[in-house]
Amino acid sequence: xxxxxxxxxxxxxxxxxxxxxxxxxxxxxxxxxxxxxxxxxxxxxxxxxxxxxxxxxxxxxxxxxxxxxxxxxxxxxxxxxxxxxxxxxxxxxxxxxxxxxxxxxxxxxxxxxxxxxxxxxxxxxxxxxxxxxxxxxxxxxxxxxxxxxxxxxxxxxxxxxxxxxxxxxxxxxxxxxxxxxxxxxxxxxxxxxxxxxxxxxxxxxxxxxxxxxxxxxxxxxxxxxxxxxxxxxxxxxxxxxxxxxxxxxxxxxxxxxxxxxxxxxxxxxxxxxxxxxxxxxxxxxxxxxxxxxxxxxxxxxxxxxxxxxxxxxxxxxxxxxxxxxxxxxxxxxxxxxxxxxxxxxxxxxxxxxxxxxxxxxxxxxxxxxxxxxxxxxxxxxxxxxxxxxxxxxxxxxxxxxxxxxxxxxxxxxxxxx
Amino acid sequence: xxxxxxxxxxxxxxxxxxxxxxxxxxxxxxxxxxxxxxxxxxxxxxxxxxxxxxxxxxxxxxxxxxxxxxxxxxxxxxxxxxxxxxxxxxxxxxxxxxxxxxxxxxxxxxxxxxxxxxxxxxxxxxxxxxxxxxxxxxxxxxxxxxxxxxxxxxxxxxxxxxxxxxxxxxxxxxxxxxxxxxxxxxxxxxxxxxxxxxxxxxxxxxxxxxxxxxxxxxxxxxxxxxxxxxxxxxxxxxxxxxxxxxxxxxxxxxxxxxxxxxxxxxxxxxxxxxxxxxxxxxxxxxxxxxxxxxxxxxxxxxxxxxxxxxxxxxxxxxxxxxxxxxxxxxxxxxxxxxxxxxxxxxxxxxxxxxxxxxxxxxxxxxxxxxxxxxxxxxxxxxxxxxxxxxxxxxxxxxxxxxxxxxxxxxxxxxxxx
Numbered sequence: 106x107x108x109x110x111x112x113x114x115x116x117x118x119x120x121x122x123x124x125x126x127x128x129x130x131x132x133x134x135x136x137x138x139x140x141x142x143x144x145x146x147x148x149x150x151x152x153x154x155x156x157x158x159x160x161x162x163x164x165x166x167x168x169x170x171x172x173x174x175x176x177x178x179x180x181x182x183x184x185x186x187x188x189x190x191x192x193x194x195x196x197x198x199x200x201x202x203x204x205x206x207x208x209x210x211x212x213x214x215x216x217x218x219x220x221x222x223x224x225x226x227x228x229x230x231x232x233x234x235x236x237x238x239x240x241x242x243x244x245x246x247x248x249x250x251x252x253x254x255x256x257x258x259x260x261x262x263x264x265x266x267x268x269x270x271x272x273x274x275x276x277x278x279x280x281x282x283x284x285x286x287x288x289x290x291x292x293x294x295x296x297x298x299x300x301x302x303x304x305x306x307x308x309x310x311x312x313x314x315x316x317x318x319x320x321x322x323x324x325x326x327x328x329x330x331x332x333x334x335x336x337x338x339x340x341x342x343x344x345x346x347x348x349x350x351x352x353x354x355x356x357x358x359x360x361x362x363x364x365x366x367x368x369x370x371x372x373x374x375x376x377x378x379x380x381x382x383x384x385x386x387x388x389x390x391x392x393x394x395x396x397x398x399x400x401x402x403x404x405x406x407x408x409x410x411x412x413x414x415x416x417x418x419x420x421x422x423x424x425x426x427x428x429x430x431x432x433x434x435x436x437x438x439x440x441x442x443x444x445x446x447x448x449x450x451x452x453x454x455x456x457x458x459x460x461x462x463x464x465x466x467x468x469x470x471x472x473x474x475x476x477x478x479x480x481x482x483x484x485x486x487x488x489x490x491x492x493x494x495x496x497x498x499x500x501x502x503x504x505x506x507x508x509x510x511x512x513x514x515x516x517x518x519x520x521x522x
Numbered sequence: 523x524x525x526x527x528x529x530x531x532x533x534x535x536x537x538x539x540x541x542x543x544x545x546x547x548x549x550x551x552x553x554x555x556x557x558x559x560x561x562x563x564x565x566x567x568x569x570x571x572x573x574x575x576x577x578x579x580x581x582x583x584x585x586x587x588x589x590x591x592x593x594x595x596x597x598x599x600x601x602x603x604x605x606x607x608x609x610x611x612x613x614x615x616x617x618x619x620x621x622x623x624x625x626x627x628x629x630x631x632x633x634x635x636x637x638x639x640x641x642x643x644x645x646x647x648x649x650x651x652x653x654x655x656x657x658x659x660x661x662x663x664x665x666x667x668x669x670x671x672x673x674x675x676x677x678x679x680x681x682x683x684x685x686x687x688x689x690x691x692x693x694x695x696x697x698x699x700x701x702x703x704x705x706x707x708x709x710x711x712x713x714x715x716x717x718x719x720x721x722x723x724x725x726x727x728x729x730x731x732x733x734x735x736x737x738x739x740x741x742x743x744x745x746x747x748x749x750x751x752x753x754x755x756x757x758x759x760x761x762x763x764x765x766x767x768x769x770x771x772x773x774x775x776x777x778x779x780x781x782x783x784x785x786x787x788x789x790x791x792x793x794x795x796x797x798x799x800x801x802x803x804x805x806x807x808x809x810x811x812x813x814x815x816x817x818x819x820x821x822x823x824x825x826x827x828x829x830x831x832x833x834x835x836x837x838x839x840x841x842x843x844x845x846x847x848x849x850x851x852x853x854x855x856x857x858x859x860x861x862x863x864x865x866x867x868x869x870x871x872x873x874x875x876x877x878x879x880x881x882x883x884x885x886x887x888x889x890x891x892x893x894x895x896x897x898x899x900x901x902x903x904x905x906x907x908x909x910x911x912x913x914x915x916x917x918x919x920x921x922x923x924x925x926x927x928x929x930x931x932x933x934x935x936x937x938x939x
Contacts, residue, residue, distance in 0.1 A: 130580050139584045146580035154575055154806065155568060162753055163547050163563035167556045167888060170938035175753060202801025204775030205622060232787065237776035237801065240789040244774040248665075255787065280785075329802070335579055336592060336805035357661040358621030359654035366939050368697075368893050370649065370672065372657040384619025384654065385746070388753035389571065390804050471584060476785050521587035522783050 107430065108423070113495035122407050122416050126488045128400045129333075136493045136500075138472045141279075141307055141449050141483030144333030150396040157392045178391040179339075179360075179382060185398045186332070186341045189410060190305060190324065191315035196343055198378050199394060200360075200386060203306060203327045203340040204237045209354040209381050210323035210342060211242060211273060214300045215249050216352050218270035222298055225270035227254050229299075231261065235279045238304055242273055258283060261290065265297040272299050276314065277307035277447030280475050282421075282439040284312065284447045288319040295320070306330060309341070310401045311417060311448035311485065313410045322348060331448065331485060333397030339390050342381045349377050358383035400487060416486035417448040420494050424482065425450045427498035432505050438479060449483040451475075459522070463515035464504045470497045474522045524847065525840070530912035539824050539833050543905045545817045546750075553887045553910045553917075558696075558724055558866050558900030561750030567813040574809045595808040596756075596777075596799055602815045603749070603758045606827060607722060607741065608732030613760055615795050616811060617777075617803065620723055620744045620757040621654045626771040626798050627740035627759060628659060628690060631717045632666050633769050635687035639715055642687035645670045646716075648678065652696045655721055659690055675700060678707065682714040689716050693731065694724035694864030697892050699838075699856040701729065701864045705736040712737070723747060726758070727818045728834060728865035728902065730827045739765060748865065748902060750814030756807050759798045766794050775800035817904060833903035834865040837911050841899065842867045844915035849922055855896060866900040868892075876939070880932035881921040887914045891939045 117123060130146045131137065137145055161173040169175055183197035190197070200206070211228070218225055228242050232255040239253070246253045256264050258278070265272065272294040277284045291301045300322040308314050310331030316324050322345050328338030353374050359365045360382035363373040374380035404413050422443060428450075429437055435452035454461065455478055462474040472482040482497065504510055534540060547563045548554065554562055578590040586592055600614035607614070617623070628645070635642055645659050649672040656670070663670040673681050675695070682689065689711040694701045708718045717739040725731050727748030733741055739762050745755030770791050776782045777799035780790040791797035821830050839860060845867070846854055852869035871878065872895055879891040889899040901911065921927055 130576070132581050132583070135583075137583060143579075143584045145583065146575065151572060151575045151580070155572060158563065158568045158571055158752070158810070159547070162560075163568070164549050166549075166552075166554060166562065167560045167890065168883070169753070171936045176938055201618070201622065202775065202804075204777075204801035205618065205773060208773055234787075235776075236779070236782075236785050236787060239787045240774045240776060240779065243789050244770060244772045248772055335575070336586070337802045337807070339804070340801070353661060355661045355665055356622060356625055357657045358619065359652075359657060360621075362653070362657065365653075366893065366937070368653050370651075370653060370656045372660050384621035384757070385754045387619075387756070387804055387807050389810060390807050391754070393575070393806055466585070473584065476783065519588045520783070521593055 108427065108495070110492065110495055113491040116491040120416065122404065122412060122486060125404055125407065128403060129488045131488060134469055136470045136497050138470065138482040138484065138497060140485035141330050142473055143329055143336055144331060144397060144485065145488060147333055147396050147400045149399070150335065150393050153396050154389060154393050157389055175386065175388050178388060179386045180379065182391055182395045182398060183341060185395065185402060186309065189401055190309055190326070190343065191317050192343050193317065196346060196378055197341050198382055199328065199339045199341045199391060200382050201340060203304070203325055204241055205356065206325040206340050206342040207238055207241045207304065208245065209356055210302055210325055210344065211245050211271065213344065213348065213352050213354050214271045214302050214323055215245060215251060217348060218300060222270065225268055227252050227268045228271045228273055229254050229256065229261065229264045229269050230273045231258055232256060233278060233280055234275050235304070235306065238273065238275060262293055265293050265299060267298065269297055269299040271302055273302040275304040275306060277312065279307055280479050281451055282447045282449040284445055287321065291319045291321050307447050313414050316343060321345060328394045328397065332394065333400050334394030335390065335397065337390070338394045338397065339387055342378070344378055344381065354381055356383040360384060360386065404487065413486045417484055418443045420484040420486060420489060420491065421446060421448065421450045423491060424484065424494040424498055427495065428452060428501055431498060431502040434505055435480065448485065449481060451482070452480045453478045454480065457510050459518070460510035460515040461504055464509040464512065465500055468500045468504065470500045476522065525844065525912070527909065527912055530908040533908035537833065539821065539829060539903060542821055542824065545820060546905045548905060551886055553914050555887065555889045555899040555901065555914060557902035558747050559890055560746055560753055561748060561814060561902065562905060564750055564813045564817045567752065567810050570813050571806060571810050574806055592803065592805050595805060596803045597796065599808055599812045599815060600758060602812065602819060603726065606818055607726055607743070607760065608734050609760050610734065613763060613795055614758050615799055616745065616756045616758045616808060617799050618757060620721070620742055621658055622773065623742040623757050623759040624655055624658045624721065625662065626773055627719055627742055627761065628662050628688065630761065630765065630769050630771050631688045631719050631740055632662060632668060634765060635717060639687065642685055643669050644685045645688045645690055646678065646681045646686050647672055647690045648675055649673060650695060650697055651692050652721070652723065655690065655692060679710055682710050682716060684715065686714055686716040688719055690719040692721040692723060694729065696724055697896050698868050699864045699866035701862055704738065708736045708738050724864050730831050733760060738762065745811045745814065749811065750817050751811035752807065752814065754807070755811045755814065756804055759795070761795055761798065771798055773800040777801060777803065821904065830903045834901055835860045837901040837903060837906055837908065838863060838865065838867045840908060841901065841911040841915055844912065845869060845918055848915060848919040851922055852897065865902065866898060868899070869897045870895045871897065874927050876935070877927035877932040878921055881926040881929065882917055885917045885921065887917045893939065
């Protein structure tokens with residue numbers, strides 16, 4: 106029997122995580138399925154940022170580095186993120202952008218590979234990895250004399266051989282939502298003598314990640330997607346403690362120095378993950394990021410990430426089933442198997458993916474388009490309801506049946522998609 | 523005849539730049555001589571940041587990348603900064619930290635040197651350059667097989683020889699306030715076949731800088747000092763147009779790609795300075811930085827940077843003369859010649875520099891200590907008055923004469939100095 110709107114409302118009524126939605130300042134009537142691109146604003150953030158600006162900066166001024174604990178922000182926010190990705194306290198710092206952090210950890214991984222396994226020349230990654238990851242890898246490969254080898258997801262294991270120095274992957278694919286088995290691929294990489302670098306951009310805060318359990322080598326992730334840190338929020342970086350102190354990373358700025366305020370020439374790296382800091386921390390952005398991370402940690406009394414993940418799986422399954430039943434024009438581009446799918450559902454259409462997404466946005470259902478043919482819908486279990494998934498599917502059906510995507514204004518490309 | 527407080531008040535009454543002070547939310551009664559470490563809060567910033575958080579992020583959500591022009595922030599703020607440093611429109615972008623940007627431009631400079639003058643192995647810098655600059659140079663030298671050679675300021679010219687690939691200097695020294703002659707040193711470096719990289723951290727917004735006029739090669743600078751961008755504000759980066767498109771810089775993230783939203787593998791660098799962008803721009807921080815830069819641009823109707831510089835010179839000269847006359851225990855550590863001094867005045871004391879600074883702060887006069895022996899006082903002409911310089915000198919005299927620095931609480935070191 107097909108699901109009705111009342112069935113969806115009944116699921117929401119039973120949802121133990123429902124109270125978490127009240128943490129967010131969601132615009133009335135909007136169904137926001139783009140938290141995987143920019144998470145929504147937590148209610149606490151505006152007040153906290155204002156406090157940092159007017160009280161800590163405006164009144165405390167330079168003294169706030171001590172009195173307001175600005176120096177502790179990067180490790181404190183890092184420790185909070187650590188709880189979401191299976192890392193220990195003191196193992197994560199929040200800083201810089203995902204791209205910059207990838208440069209740091211991939212540099213470190215290549216240095217370790219050169220030292221421990223000098224013959225290996227390859228960085229192996231997925232052809233459809235997020236482009237910035239591939240660009241950074243391409244650049245480092247060129248600088249260091251490595252070769253970047255790209256493969257389709259299913260072919261990755263056969264590239265884990267004696268030529269592979271580093272396997273660099275995004276845990277959940279940004280276009281399809283396909284999720285790699287981090288533990289299995291890390292095991293396979295290690296068996297082949299290679300190291301692993303994981304980008305958790307589409308994982309942290311949405312799916313259960315266990316970096317320590319998987320014995321991963323390095324990881325980075327994004328602050329503005331499921332962590333709700335705000336546009337361009339700082340990213341984070343983790344190094345397995347067994348590697349953290351082996352090397353400098355090349356962005357050897359003063360905040361990664363053992364004693365930055367001694368102002369001594371000669372770089373002495375700080376212990377542990379702190380050496381992955383570089384310049385002065387972006388205090389306003391870090392304060393906003395902390396509020397965002399706190400919205401995810403607020404799920405801990407409700408079962409934490411396993412509970413969030415269970416709801417996310419139920420939401421994406423429901424949406425995928427509804428759309429497949431009602432929109433035969435679209436092809437499911439995300440895995441059907443729950444355990445291989447991240448917190449998003451994507452459909453493909455060879456011609457009209459872009460205007461359909463625009464027409465949906467005009468109806469108040471925000472997903473996004475990913476070139477060339479993907480309609481992408483992210484489901485953040487912290488603030489989305491089953492009725493949102495239901496209504497979104499019906500809007501999509503209406504856009505297609507009524508051919509709303511034909512309107513000229515939906516066919517003009519925006520600069521940012 | 524020694525200057526009196528009334529003389530100082532008379533100077534303020536005649537100061538055509540005096541109205542610019544009203545742009546700032548200065549705590550009542552505070553004499554803030556640390557704008558070279560963290561500029562004060564512009565009145566406009568709190569409101570603007572709140573607008574970005576609650577309206578642009580909170581309501582506009584992902585659509586604000588287009589509707590609120592978030593993608594244009596980095597070049598727009600860059601263009602504004604360009605007007606302060608003698609660069610052209612489209613030549614500067616605001617992004618990342620000073621340290622990260624130094625890594626980009628020094629990498630580019632070393633690549634150019636390797637290509638155009640392959641035998642040169644040396645990066646020459648000043649021994650007392652700001653440590654993070656030396657750490658980044660040390661790291662890059664190690665990676666690329668260069669040698670970092672440090673010299674005292676007066677000895678720099680003799681190191682400009684056929685071994686020198688890059689001369690990397692901070693225009694105004696962070697400890698002493700000594701200002702290099704950018705045009706002369708750039709000319710000397712070019713005559714010797716070397717490139718120049720200038721760090722404008724203590725210059726931008728405070729002293730007249732003419733990057734184009736000096737024919738400098740690369741420059742970076744800080745957003746949170748004289749540009750009043752807030753704690754950890756993004757930094758900026760400039761490349762001489764003749765170099766900008768010659769190479770990738772190694773932090774080849776997606777925002778530096780020619781078409782980031784085509785999501786194509788294979789890095790194609792954007793034209794001009796845009797290729798010096800890396801990850802997603804930190805929108806909250808960039809919005810705050812723009813408000814800060816606007817406070818400096820607001821001086822344009824009053825004569826702009828030349829007028830600000832003239833006031834800065836008068837303020838620092840007044841303070842230096844007053845302190846030298848009244849505090850014989852302290853040795854002037856900044857140049858006496860106006861044209862060799864940046865916008866700060868430093869004094870040295872071998873034993874009590876730290877507690878004297880702390881005692882002054884307790885009196886509401888905020889300078890800072892720089893290890894091991896420097897008392898540092900920055901003068902931001904946008905918001906400081908002659909009476910502030912006068913009163914600060916008298917407070918300093920009182921701290922010394924009354925030996926307030928002996929109090930135990932002033933002798934306990936804070937984490938951040």
